[in-house]
Amino acid sequence: MLTVNLKKHFSSKSKTEFLLDVSFSVGNGITVLTGASGSGKTSILRLVAGILTPDEGYIKANSQTFFDSGKNIDLSIQKRRVGFVFQDYALFPHFNAEQNIAYGVKTDDKKFKTNKAREMLSLFHIEHIGKRIPREISGGEQQRVALARALASDPLIVLLDEPLSAVDVETRAKLLDEVENAQRETDIPFIYVTHNESEAVRLGKHRIVLQNGHIILPIS
């Protein structure tokens, strides 16, 4: 369960001022977050992950408080245990797929790390690319590695920022299945940002629609 109630004011020289003011609660399952570009989708993910700091409000995952302006709580990114899948994957280019996944496994035991990484590779049916670096694998495979890496870190929630925007239609359908499978396996909240309507419809039992920093439509 993730509960979010926050306000964040954005201002820059080039853009007009923008206020993000949202309040929502999501349970275990996939929640799709949609809205036009610039409506604040990615900002919400970044605020939950701790990359950005809200002006006021609170963010709670299960019984753990990530942020609470009233109580002066602001957990660091490292302590929030959030699995983040970036739009451009952000796989470390100097590590192979296996090392990318192992990097996030929280233990000092090297053997355990490697075993866990191999387990994740096999879960996503990509054992054959374990020793290849990101540049040597396809977009779909990179996406699987990114998801595997996020899950290997044993997160409380998973945030996916338009993860399939760079893969072809056929691969996209397969990856959507895998995202759903991964959610079922872990049984934790996934927040999936997309502006692709077919993806949203395909995944969205629960859906939040944003417009200009405000929620206009929660669909359940």
Next chain:
Amino acid sequence: MIWESLKLSLLVVSTATVLVGLIGLAFAFLLAKRDFRGKELLDACLTMPLVLPPTVTGYYLIVLFGRRGIIGGFIYDLTGWTIVFTWYGAVIAAAVVALPLMIKASRASIESVDPNYEIASYTLGKSEFETFFRITLPLAKRGIFAGLVLSFARSLGEFGATLMIAGNIPGKTQTMPLAIYEAVASGDDRRAQILAIILTAISIAAIYLTNKISSSRIY
């Protein structure tokens, strides 16, 4: 004489390059990743030796490290030893003039690493320290190596500041550029020629290596 100055130059330059590598990287990290008051002033001070006449840099080094200097006076009172007219002085001169090159090259390289890699590392629970050494540094290594090679070459050619703080004592502080100066002054053209060719060859190799590193694809 040629052999002695070559040996001394290599000793001075390799020691200075190690110092420049460590100190330069620390400053590059500070300037690239931290915001603090006086950051631009610090950057300007560290860049200064790049544009100051080397004799002026040498003068400041004497003010700092001389027997009656701010730091040097303290060391002299404590130990009775001074860095002036020793090869350590030559190391300091070489390091100070090369430091801006190392800082500029590695700062630019660290800043060019996509911040999403660092953020991804933080979300995976890694500290800023671990992220810097395991993610940022390997991805910035091209610029850092280029900075090291340039610093090595700049240290090797250092003349003015070295002369000011370390003097020109054959076998003790006479590095190759100083040996060339003395050879020309005493009419020993052949020695000057050999030394000049060696320094030219090393400089060309350094430029070639820097270009090679800059144009290579790492990942």
